[in-house]
Amino acid sequence: MAIQSQTYGAEAPDADSREFASASALKTVYVYEAPVRIWHWINALAITVLCITGYFIASPLPTQPGEASANFLMGYIRFAHFAAGQVMAVGLLARAWWAVVGNHHARELFWVPLFSAAYWRDIGVMLKWYAFLTPRPGRFVGHNPLARFAMVFGFLVLAVFMVVTGLALYGEGAQAGSWADRLFGWVIPLMGQSQDVHTWHHLGMWGLVIFAVLHIYAAVREDIMGRTSLISTMVSGHRTFKD
Numbered sequence: 001m002a003i004q005s006q007t008y009g010a011e012a013p014d015a016d017s018r019e020f021a022s023a024s025a026l027k028t029v030y031v032y033e034a035p036v037r038i039w040h041w042i043n044a045l046a047i048t049v050l051c052i053t054g055y056f057i058a059s060p061l062p063t064q065p066g067e068a069s070a071n072f073l074m075g076y077i078r079f080a081h082f083a084a085g086q087v088m089a090v091g092l093l094a095r096a097w098w099a100v101v102g103n104h105h106a107r108e109l110f111w112v113p114l115f116s117a118a119y120w121r122d123i124g125v126m127l128k129w130y131a132f133l134t135p136r137p138g139r140f141v142g143h144n145p146l147a148r149f150a151m152v153f154g155f156l157v158l159a160v161f162m163v164v165t166g167l168a169l170y171g172e173g174a175q176a177g178s179w180a181d182r183l184f185g186w187v188i189p190l191m192g193q194s195q196d197v198h199t200w201h202h203l204g205m206w207g208l209v210i211f212a213v214l215h216i217y218a219a220v221r222e223d224i225m226g227r228t229s230l231i232s233t234m235v236s237g238h239r240t241f242k243d
Contacts, residue, residue: 028238029141031105035098039091040234046088047208050162053081054205058198082170089163105142112145112152119145130218137226141239147218154211158204165201169194 032040056077064071099107113119122138126146129137138144143151168187171180172194191197222230229240 027241029241030237031142031233031239032237033098033102033106034237035094036102036106037234037237039095039098043088043091043095044212046084046091047212049080049084050088051205051209051212053077053084054202057081058202085163085166085170088159089167092159092163108143108148109151109156112149123149130221137222139227139241150211150214155208155215158207158211162201162204162208165191165197165204169197169201 056074060074064073095109099110122140122145125134125138126144128134130146142148164184164187167180168184171178171182171184172188174180176185188194188197191200219230222228223232227242229238229242233239
């Protein structure tokens, strides 16, 4: 295919063609299927709503103008929190199902090869990369080993904890005999009392905030400095290798 030159001057005729011919070809691999990508963005939105509304549930606004009967702001905040929590819970179940029926990359969220020496060596390489001690990271089609460890133990375990404790508190408000109380009522006496569950649930929220900040930082950093695409991969599903 002929390349039209956009360089002007003495070397105009073939300059762009030579640069194009010497450029390295990009390679792409289809990694994340559509259900994984859709879940990722819905889950991100649900967590955002949960963290914002959860903060105001723990630290309510001091007052509202007008009569109390004319204001239902905290009620709307609680409704948004409960709705987003149930979206997150159903999403995790759907994501677990897709790990069974999807490709092998869809299963990376649910397990890590802890007993593989090569896996821990690769984690060491990635730790050096993120600490700016090495100029180039390894090449991985799916999650890199460190990201995979973080997704399992920094997100999945915490997300399940938040869903279980959140539904336990929801069941307490829905009263004894509700579906949430029947399924998750055991959580509160197991953890001590209602306030203990509230406290750990609130701390878990900040854990998710910290994870989200690190996750976004790592994604942007990898797109700029790494050897593969990251953010665009969760949109198109295709991992692009730059070299």
